[in-house]
Amino acid sequence: xxxxxxxxxxxxxxxxxxxxxxxxxxxxxxxxxxxxxxxxxxxxxxxxxxxxxxxxxxxxxxxxxxxxxxxxxxxxxxxxxxxxxxxxxxxxxxxxxxxxxxxxxxxxxxxxxxxxxxxxxxxxxxxxxxxxxxxxxxxxxxxxxxxxxxxxxxxxxxxxxxxxxxxxxxxxxxxxxxxxxxxxxxxxxxxxxxxxxxxxxxxxxxxxxxxxxxxxxxxxxxxxxxxxxxxxxxxxxxxxxxxxxxxxxxxxxxxxxxxxxxxxxxxxxxxxxxxxxxxxxxxxxxxxxxxxxxxxxxxxxxxxxxxxxxxxxxxxxxxxxxxxxxxxxxxxxxxx
Amino acid sequence: xxxxxxxxxxxxxxxxxxxxxxxxxxxxxxxxxxxxxxxxxxxxxxxxxxxxxxxxxxxxxxxxxxxxxxxxxxxxxxxxxxxxxxxxxxxxxxxxxxxxxxxxxxxxxxxxxxxxxxxxxxxxxxxxxxxxxxxxxxxxxxxxxxxxxxxxxxxxxxxxxxxxxxxxxxxxxxxxxxxxxxxxxxxxxxxxxxxxxxxxxxxxxxxxxxxxxxxxxxxxxxxxxxxxxxxxxxxxxxxxxxxxxxxxxxxxxxxxxxxxxxxxxxxxxxxxxxxxxxxxxxxxxxxxxxx
Numbered sequence: 001x002x003x004x005x006x007x008x009x010x011x012x013x014x015x016x017x018x019x020x021x022x023x024x025x026x027x028x029x030x031x032x033x034x035x036x037x038x039x040x041x042x043x044x045x046x047x048x049x050x051x052x053x054x055x056x057x058x059x060x061x062x063x064x065x066x067x068x069x070x071x072x073x074x075x076x077x078x079x080x081x082x083x084x085x086x087x088x089x090x091x092x093x094x095x096x097x098x099x100x101x102x103x104x105x106x107x108x109x110x111x112x113x114x115x116x117x118x119x120x121x122x123x124x125x126x127x128x129x130x131x132x133x134x135x136x137x138x139x140x141x142x143x144x145x146x147x148x149x150x151x152x153x154x155x156x157x158x159x160x161x162x163x164x165x166x167x168x169x170x171x172x173x174x175x176x177x178x179x180x181x182x183x184x185x186x187x188x189x190x191x192x193x194x195x196x197x198x199x200x201x202x203x204x205x206x207x208x209x210x211x212x213x214x215x216x217x218x219x220x221x222x223x224x225x226x227x228x229x230x231x232x233x234x235x236x237x238x239x240x241x242x243x244x245x246x247x248x249x250x251x252x253x254x255x256x257x258x259x260x261x262x263x264x265x266x267x268x269x270x271x272x273x274x275x276x277x278x279x280x281x282x283x284x285x286x287x288x289x290x291x292x293x294x295x296x297x298x299x300x301x302x303x304x305x306x307x308x309x310x311x312x313x314x315x316x317x318x319x320x321x322x323x324x325x326x327x328x329x330x331x332x333x334x335x336x
Numbered sequence: 337x338x339x340x341x342x343x344x345x346x347x348x349x350x351x352x353x354x355x356x357x358x359x360x361x362x363x364x365x366x367x368x369x370x371x372x373x374x375x376x377x378x379x380x381x382x383x384x385x386x387x388x389x390x391x392x393x394x395x396x397x398x399x400x401x402x403x404x405x406x407x408x409x410x411x412x413x414x415x416x417x418x419x420x421x422x423x424x425x426x427x428x429x430x431x432x433x434x435x436x437x438x439x440x441x442x443x444x445x446x447x448x449x450x451x452x453x454x455x456x457x458x459x460x461x462x463x464x465x466x467x468x469x470x471x472x473x474x475x476x477x478x479x480x481x482x483x484x485x486x487x488x489x490x491x492x493x494x495x496x497x498x499x500x501x502x503x504x505x506x507x508x509x510x511x512x513x514x515x516x517x518x519x520x521x522x523x524x525x526x527x528x529x530x531x532x533x534x535x536x537x538x539x540x541x542x543x544x545x546x547x548x549x550x551x552x553x554x555x556x557x558x559x560x561x562x563x564x565x566x567x568x569x570x571x572x573x574x575x576x577x578x579x580x581x582x583x584x585x586x587x588x589x590x591x592x593x594x595x596x597x598x599x600x601x602x603x604x605x606x607x608x609x610x611x612x613x614x615x616x617x618x619x620x621x622x623x624x625x626x627x
Contacts, residue, residue, distance in 0.1 A: 034627075077461070078627040097364065101464035111458040115378045115446075124377075127370040128463040172459075 022089030024180040024211040025051035025074065029083035032069050032235075043069040045235035046083060051180070051213055056206045058226035059215040060322075062330055066235040067215040068108075071184045074213070075105050088179040101129065104173035106183045110165050112157040118168060119144065119153040122175050129176035143171040147201075163194035170201065174210070181205065183214045187221060199225060219323040229322075233330045246325045252278050252290035255324055256298050259314040260285045260305070267308060274300055285313075290320060367465040368473050375477040390438060390485045394430040395492050401426060401558075402497035420594060423493070423503035428586035429557030430493045431486050432520060436555075436579050437548065438485035439524025440531060443478040447532025448540060451624065461625055471529055471621035475614060478525025479518075486517055508592040512599070516585035519606040523578055526610060529617035533624050555579030560587060562595035578613075581605045 027049040034041045044066040051057040059067050072078030073085050076096035085092045088102040113121050119140055126136035144150040147167040157165065166186070173181055183202075187195045202225055206212055216222055222229050223243045231239045231246070239246055258264070264287040271287060272280040276294025280287070291297050298317045305312055379386060402423035450457040460470050494505060507513050535543060554574050556564075561584050564571035574580050585606060587596040 072627060075462070077458075077625070097464050097466050100462055103462075105458075105462055107455070107458055109453075109455050111454065111456050113374075113459050114454075114456060116374070120374075120377065124370065124374045125459075127373065128367055130366065130464075 021053065023050050023086070024053055024055075024088055025049065025057075025213060026086045026089075027070075027074075027083070028085075030070070030073060030080055030085050031082040032066075032073060032078060033081040042235050044073070047232070047235070047237050049230060049237065049240075051211060054206075054209050054211055056202070056212045056225055056227045057214070058222040058229040059213065059232060060217065060219070060222045060229050060326065061215075061232035062217060065233045065330075067232060068184060069235075070232075071182060071213075071215055074099075075103060075182060076100060101176075102179040104176065104178035104181045106169050106173045106181075106186045108185050108188065110157075110169070112165060112168060112172070114157050116157070117153070118149055118155050118157065118160070121157065121168060122171055125172050125175045131176070139175060143175060147171045162190055163197070166190055166194060166198065167201075170198070174205065179211065181210055181212045183212065185215055185217070187216065187218065195221075219321065219326055223322040231326060231329050238329045239325070243322055247320050247322060250279075250290055250320050250325055250328065252292050252320050254289075254291045254294060254297065255318055255320040256289040256291065256301060257314075257316045257318075258287045258289075258301055258305070258312055260287065261311040261313055264310075267305060267310060270304055270308070271301060274304070288324075290324070364465045364469055367463050368469055368476070371460060371463060371470065371473040372477055372480075375473075376480075379481065386481070386484075387488060389441075390434060390488050391492060393437075394434055394489045395496065397430055398423065398426060398493050398496040402493075402501055402503075404498075406498040406501045420591075421497070421501045421503060423497045423501050424505070424591050425558065425560065425594065427490075427493045427503045427505055428590045429555070429583045431489055431590075432579060432582040432586050433552055433555065433557055434485045434489040435482045435517065435520045436524040436527075436551070436582055438482045439478045439521060439526075440528040440548065442481040443474050443525050443528030444532035444535065444543070445540075447474065447529070448535055448537045451533070452537045457625070467622050467625050468618045470625075471533075471618045474529050474532075474621075475522065475525045475617070478528050479521040482521035482524055483517065486521075503591070504593060505590050506592075507590060509589060513586075513589035515603070516582070516589050516606070519603075519610050520582040520585065523582070523606060523610040523613055526613040526617045527578065530613065530620060533617065533620045551577055551579050556583040560584070560595045561597055578606075578609055581609070 027047060029046045029048065030044055031042070031046050032044040034043055047066070047070065049057075059070065061067050069078055073080050073092060074087060076092050076099050080093065087099045090098045090102060092099050113124070116124060122140040122143055123136050126139055127133075131139065141150070144153055147170065149164060149168060149171070152160065152164065157168070160168065170186075173183075187198060190198075199221070202212060202214075206225075214222070214225065226243065228240065228242050229246060230237045239249065241249070260267075262285065264282040264285050267287060268280055268282045271277065271289055274289070274291075274294070274297065276291040276297060277289050278292055279290040282288075287301075289297065289301065298315060302312060302315065402421070405422070447457070450460070460473075461467060463470065494503060497503065531543065531547070554570075555577050556574065557579070561571070561574070561580060564574070581597070581602040584597040585602040587594055588599060588602070
């Protein structure tokens with residue numbers, strides 16, 4: 001995986017210095033160490049990041065990679081152990097209240113105000129953020145309309161479906177027109193229709209100029225939505241770039257995946273030697289070949305398998321996915 | 337595969353809306369005021385419920401002790417009993433309980449819920465103020481509710497009694513009365529914040545049997561502190577109970593004819609205790625919220 005644009009600790013440090021105004025998010029050497037009885041845990045290990053104005057930025061990583069801790073530090077809920085983080089040019093440690101004024105957050109769980117109805121959830125949020133009664137009322141009405149919640153304005157939060165609650169949380173997050181919209185795994189556990197709707201909505205917001213920071217472990221989501229992605233694991237940024245740059249980093253234009261009736265490992269050495277194959281891996285009954293300029297590779301593998309007496313159950317030929325990049329970088333062992 | 341890739345070259349700072357919030361008023365005092373307004377909205381919506389839960393306990397107490405007991409000639413408060421009527425003793429005590437209990441209930445119960453698995457507290461924590469101010473707002477909201485509770489309970493304990501058993505109440509000093517009510521409300525609400533921040537929601541039922549009930553029964557509500565002299569160990573043991581100072585303070589302000597602690601004693605304990613309790617509660621709140 002030599003070609004994937006990996007990040008060494010200081011190569012990118014502030015390399016992309018801001019061209020116009022302050023960066024919505026700038027993180028330098030940010031570190032969080034948790035002390036526990038079983039020893040220290042380095043949740044975030046000196047990461048550097050910069051999100052540009054108007055960008056849709058993705059933080060992609062397996063569970064426990066340090067995504068949520070990073071978001072926690074950016075939203076002033078987690079105190080950094082070392083390093084700096086600035087949101088809209090404001091230091092998260094020096095002035096957390098000003099940082100909170102500059103961000104809109106959609107957290108992982110439903111944190112809506114259960115004592116208030118749908119309208120008041122938005123209305124009071126606007127009031128907390130300095131809106132007059134009139135402005136808060138108008139903005140609430142506008143957002144309820146936009147998020148198709150207008151007919152539920154008087155409903156209590158408990159009476160909303162999961163998708164409606166999610167939409168209301170998005171509306172709340174952008175109610176005060178934040179400089180950065182921060183989404184912490186917003187689509188985990190919601191149905192596919194709602195997810196696709198949210199994707200459209202996020203794209204729309206981003207097209208309007210809204211800077212968005214998204215964490216997710218859904219590759220497809222990151223691939224579709226994000227301008228740039230940082231793949232993180234074990235508290236490090238492993239790779240950073242646009243989805244196509246990351247995929248190009250695999251040094252392959254084709255991913256051939258073959259599922260056999262039996263274990264695929266026996267075919268690995270011969271398949272690896274086929275012309276154009278840059279990398280091959282066997283996992284159980286599945287064989288994956290990353291290839292470049294390898295016209296007819298799938299046919300050759302089928303012939304090879306037939307010669308070796310292995311029967312094929314399924315075969316596919318497609319451009320490499322972000323998932324392939326992700327797995328190449330983060331490995332395949334299970335995470336909690 | 338990456339339809340959004342093509343505009344990786346991001347438009348430079350949009351002159352549009354994002355980031356340009358209409359931030360007319362985000363001073364901390366404004367935000368605090370708005371958080372209070374939110375609590376008032378919830379309170380006024382459930383006003384009936386609020387009054388019911390505030391009124392029932394003192395109403396039944398005065399009914400049984402100041403009406404039923406004298407009528408049936410039962411022990412305390414019985415007709416012919418020397419000294420002040422039991423109703424007189426009860427007035428300051430029951431007002432003190434109302435303040436203290438309301439402070440704990442109004443702050444701790446919602447907070448335990450907000451901290452539990454839904455993490456609803458985030459909704460308030462993300463308001464653009466320092467975290468400790470969100471805690472302070474909870475205390476202030478509890479103070480307001482405690483004062484309302486005192487105002488609701490006072491006429492009841494004053495008016496519900498058997499014939500000839502009217503409590504002898506006169507406000508000897510309004511400033512003293514107001515200071516005691518205010519300090520008692522702050523102390524109760526701060527205690528509520530501490531409980532709400534540190535209590536495990538699964539152990540909530542224990543809150544009543546381990547804290548609320550012992551504090552109430554040993555809080556010099558049904559007897560002035562001075563009358564505990566025959567049981568010296570108890571007389572000094574109850575001094576750890578904050579409710580003792582609230583009851584005694586109100587006794588001094590409302591029923592000065594009854595024995596009560598010296599002003600300097602309950603005022604200094606109430607003010608130092610309130611400050612210490614509030615600081616401790618705010619500190620724990622911050623620690624619970626920020627990792």
